[in-house]
Amino acid sequence: xxxxxxxxxxxxxxxxxxxxxxxxxxxxxxxxxxxxxxxxxxxxxxxxxxxxxxxxxxxxxxxxxxxxxxxxxxxxxxxxxxxxxxxxxxxxxxxxxxxxxxxxxxxxxxxxxxxxxxxxxxxxxxxxxxxxxxxxxxxxxxxxxxxxxxxxxxxxxxxxxxxxxxxxxxxxxxxxxxxxxxxxxxxxxxxxxxxxxxxxxxxxxxxxxxxxxxxxxxxxxxxxxxxxxxxxxxxx
Amino acid sequence: xxxxxxxxxxxxxxxxxxxxxxxxxxxxxxxxxxxxxxxxxxxxxxxxxxxxxxxxxxxxxxxxxxxxxxxxxxxxxxxxxxxxxxxxxxxxxxxxxxxxxxxxxxxxxxxxxxxxxxxxxxxxxxxxxxxxxxxxxxxxxxxxxxxxxxxxxxxxxxxxxxxxxxxxxxxxxxxxxxxxxxxxxxxxxxxxxxxxxxxxxxxxxxxxxxxxxxxxxxxxxxxxxxxxxxxxxxxxxxxxxxxx
Numbered sequence: 001x002x003x004x005x006x007x008x009x010x011x012x013x014x015x016x017x018x019x020x021x022x023x024x025x026x027x028x029x030x031x032x033x034x035x036x037x038x039x040x041x042x043x044x045x046x047x048x049x050x051x052x053x054x055x056x057x058x059x060x061x062x063x064x065x066x067x068x069x070x071x072x073x074x075x076x077x078x079x080x081x082x083x084x085x086x087x088x089x090x091x092x093x094x095x096x097x098x099x100x101x102x103x104x105x106x107x108x109x110x111x112x113x114x115x116x117x118x119x120x121x122x123x124x125x126x127x128x129x130x131x132x133x134x135x136x137x138x139x140x141x142x143x144x145x146x147x148x149x150x151x152x153x154x155x156x157x158x159x160x161x162x163x164x165x166x167x168x169x170x171x172x173x174x175x176x177x178x179x180x181x182x183x184x185x186x187x188x189x190x191x192x193x194x195x196x197x198x199x200x201x202x203x204x205x206x207x208x209x210x211x212x213x214x215x216x217x218x219x220x221x222x223x224x225x226x227x228x229x230x231x232x233x234x235x236x
Numbered sequence: 237x238x239x240x241x242x243x244x245x246x247x248x249x250x251x252x253x254x255x256x257x258x259x260x261x262x263x264x265x266x267x268x269x270x271x272x273x274x275x276x277x278x279x280x281x282x283x284x285x286x287x288x289x290x291x292x293x294x295x296x297x298x299x300x301x302x303x304x305x306x307x308x309x310x311x312x313x314x315x316x317x318x319x320x321x322x323x324x325x326x327x328x329x330x331x332x333x334x335x336x337x338x339x340x341x342x343x344x345x346x347x348x349x350x351x352x353x354x355x356x357x358x359x360x361x362x363x364x365x366x367x368x369x370x371x372x373x374x375x376x377x378x379x380x381x382x383x384x385x386x387x388x389x390x391x392x393x394x395x396x397x398x399x400x401x402x403x404x405x406x407x408x409x410x411x412x413x414x415x416x417x418x419x420x421x422x423x424x425x426x427x428x429x430x431x432x433x434x435x436x437x438x439x440x441x442x443x444x445x446x447x448x449x450x451x452x453x454x455x456x457x458x459x460x461x462x463x464x465x466x467x468x469x470x471x472x473x474x475x476x477x478x479x480x
Contacts, residue, residue: 050322069327098324101325101326
């Protein structure tokens with residue numbers, strides 16, 4: 001599970017994240033919504049241990065990210081925004097590298113690698129260098145690296161950004177499949193995704209938490225019942 | 237330390253992903269031999285040692301080491317892969333060390349590939365091979381110092397060219413700190429202890445013994461300390477800048 005308490009990030013006067021507290025439990029798929037610049041990616045980076053918070057704390061499966069980063073990161077699968085990667089590596093080589101860092105070995109390693117290759121349809125591009133792949137394939141490689149070690153917690157920053165409708169559907173199906181025992185946080189702009197995948201949604205604006213409810217609960221806040229209207233009301 | 241190894245292997249493999257690595261090594265080997273034969277007159281002087289070769293090495297390192305180290309961190313920060321790397325269950329220090337050792341091994345490979353010259357000197361005469369081996373080891377450590385500087389400059393910018401130039405500049409100053417040009421100016425106004433300290437900073441001063449084949453532990457320690465200092469500096473810079 002994920003827990004943040006008064007998470008704050010102050011960039012020399014610019015308050016990117018302002019006292020954000022929320023938690024997510026296994027079985028939940030938490031949608032992280034907000035306008036651009038609201039602090040979603042910054043929050044995710046703090047939880048993933050990439051940036052240090054100015055104050056407040058975050059923990060993954062009980063491991064505080066600041067005091068026990070190794071254990072926290074080991075329990076986490078993270079897909080950064082834009083799905084960065086090592087372009088010159090082959091898909092297979094890159095996943096091997098991640099599997100090494102994640103200390104996967106033996107039959108379990110082979111099983112996991114086979115699973116992500118097959119589930120994310122990467123078999124045809126196993127030998128190809130990542131920089132030659134299309135956007136959709138690059139995104140799937142990023143997802144593969146996030147799930148290869150079967151982490152209990154997943155944080156995905158805009159996982160379907162730039163994918164075509166078929167690919168979007170595949171990714172959402174995958175998330176639905178693995179969501180049962182995992183805690184998943186997805187940040188997204190695509191409000192239909194919230195309906196399709198999320199069990200709960202948080203809206204942040206200007207660094208602050210402005211709504212935390214189920215998709216149905218959020219929709220009931222607007223007379224039209226549409227998420228866009230709730231979003232506009234709350235985040236504008 | 238297993239993580240350091242994993243990162244080292246990946247980094248080293250990425251050097252050879254393009255022909256660039258071979259071009260760099262070739263360029264270094266051609267220059268090293270050219271300098272030894274033409275500027276160093278290693279053949280004409282008729283002495284069975286490799287002093288001319290080792291004398292020019294630090295100046296070649298000024299080109300080679302920044303070229304190898306400029307990509308260590310600048311590229312990662314520019315394309316965002318640093319975020320993917322540092323959210324794996326490893327520490328920043330392990331990443332810094334892994335990449336540094338990969339760069340160091342690569343330069344070590346380039347250095348080792350100068351062995352034909354060593355064989356040639358042995359064919360032409362009867363050199364003190366122990367002294368030559370000691371000189372090779374010493375120059376390996378100087379390269380380490382330069383590469384650590386390069387790791388630092390690569391961490392402070394996203395632009396590889398700037399990383400290269402600043403690293404070359406810092407190494408140049410470190411190299412020249414003991415040169416008569418610099419010391420003469422200091423001697424004119426500075427107290428003796430200060431002049432001595434500045435001379436002691438100089439890579440060249442520490443290298444002179446090594447060229448003769450005298451491997452003083454203090455000289456090796458100096459290069460090791462400079463390396464550690466700049467690697468720590470890299471870590472500090474990366475920690476504060478990784479998200480920008």
